[in-house]
Amino acid sequence: MSAMITLDNVCKKYGDFIALKQTSFEIRKGEFLTLLGPSGSGKTTILNLTAGSASPTTGRILLGGRNVTNEPARDRNIGMVFQNYALMPHMTVFENVAYPLLIRRLPSKEIKAKVYDVLERVGLKGFESRKPRQLSGGQQQRVGIARCIVYSPKIILMDEPLGALDKNMRDQMQEEIKRLHKELGTTIIYVTHDQEEALNLSDTVCLMNHGSVVQIGRPQELYYAPKHQFVAEFIGESNILEATPTGTEGLLRTGDEVLIRLPAPPVGGGPFKILIRPEKLRPVGPDTAAAGQANVVRGAVEFVSFFGGMTRLTLRRANGSLFHAKRISDQGAADAKPGDPVAFSWAESDMVLLKS
Numbered sequence: 001m002s003a004m005i006t007l008d009n010v011c012k013k014y015g016d017f018i019a020l021k022q023t024s025f026e027i028r029k030g031e032f033l034t035l036l037g038p039s040g041s042g043k044t045t046i047l048n049l050t051a052g053s054a055s056p057t058t059g060r061i062l063l064g065g066r067n068v069t070n071e072p073a074r075d076r077n078i079g080m081v082f083q084n085y086a087l088m089p090h091m092t093v094f095e096n097v098a099y100p101l102l103i104r105r106l107p108s109k110e111i112k113a114k115v116y117d118v119l120e121r122v123g124l125k126g127f128e129s130r131k132p133r134q135l136s137g138g139q140q141q142r143v144g145i146a147r148c149i150v151y152s153p154k155i156i157l158m159d160e161p162l163g164a165l166d167k168n169m170r171d172q173m174q175e176e177i178k179r180l181h182k183e184l185g186t187t188i189i190y191v192t193h194d195q196e197e198a199l200n201l202s203d204t205v206c207l208m209n210h211g212s213v214v215q216i217g218r219p220q221e222l223y224y225a226p227k228h229q230f231v232a233e234f235i236g237e238s239n240i241l242e243a244t245p246t247g248t249e250g251l252l253r254t255g256d257e258v259l260i261r262l263p264a265p266p267v268g269g270g271p272f273k274i275l276i277r278p279e280k281l282r283p284v285g286p287d288t289a290a291a292g293q294a295n296v297v298r299g300a301v302e303f304v305s306f307f308g309g310m311t312r313l314t315l316r317r318a319n320g321s322l323f324h325a326k327r328i329s330d331q332g333a334a335d336a337k338p339g340d341p342v343a344f345s346w347a348e349s350d351m352v353l354l355k356s
């Protein structure tokens, strides 16, 4: 498979400050890659370097195998979609979308046909003569997307495009972006700090922190096989226990005497960090929770959060730490109340050993 975008040992400094540490990765043709990470982790820096609005301090950038490191932005033919839409307020929807084609000096008949086609694609047929201020946030972002796809760029960069929208509109627009990506087959780099958005949209998620890539992989890989505590905590909810080997093979113990039996004994002396996802916990009765049982935590219900289809239960353990359990809501079942004693168990195969 051919690489559409290559970052080859790219580093970006502003004075002494390193915005992006030495980074290398490849994005396949047609791939949807999301840069996910907290604010300031270097996501927009990667977009700027790819687009050519910033140049790397060291390293090379290749598009379709061609070294464009020293090529200006206008020669890269990359489409951009921004969080603040960046529409021209005095122009109509039609004029905004037609603008990139006017610059490219296409004949007016062709411009008209292309603009009408993309407006239909993004669900804005009939809105041609409106001004941006006469549109909702979601509609304005559809204009932003239409203006980007109208000239069929091979690469589209999107920087938190749904950041200004409310949750329902974000969910709807995520589905539209997925559909457009499937229809157009364009290579996309998408930036967000919203982990659910990243998991839902992407072929590949690249998790960033402090100017470095922490882990890059399929959404399922980052969720089920996080390599580090940062990944486990940034993506999804997590329970993390720290434990050391007991001397019995495969059996570990936490500081507060929770026994852990791993499917295979870990290499080294520990302490080891072990991740258990909240949805993997099963409530167990007092017998199973008796002392000496492995893979059980006990505590008192701290609070119960009902989210409709899902209920989240937080338990406080004797050592004061919190543990989270999630389950599908059950209308008939009596809900646990704060203060109730509870115990939860999990399967050996549901544990993930973290590196750090």
Ligand code: ADP
Binding pocket: 014, 017, 018, 019, 037, 038, 039, 040, 041, 042, 043, 044, 045, 046
């Ligand atoms: P993100 O998009 O992940 O929030 P950015 O890539 O925009 O983060 O920024 C990464 C870091 O680089 C931040 O600490 C930011 O303050 C810094 N930075 C970005 N652009 C500049 C610049 N032009 N001058 C100095 N520092 C910058």
Ligand code: MG
Binding pocket: 043, 044, 045
């Ligand atoms: Mg940013």
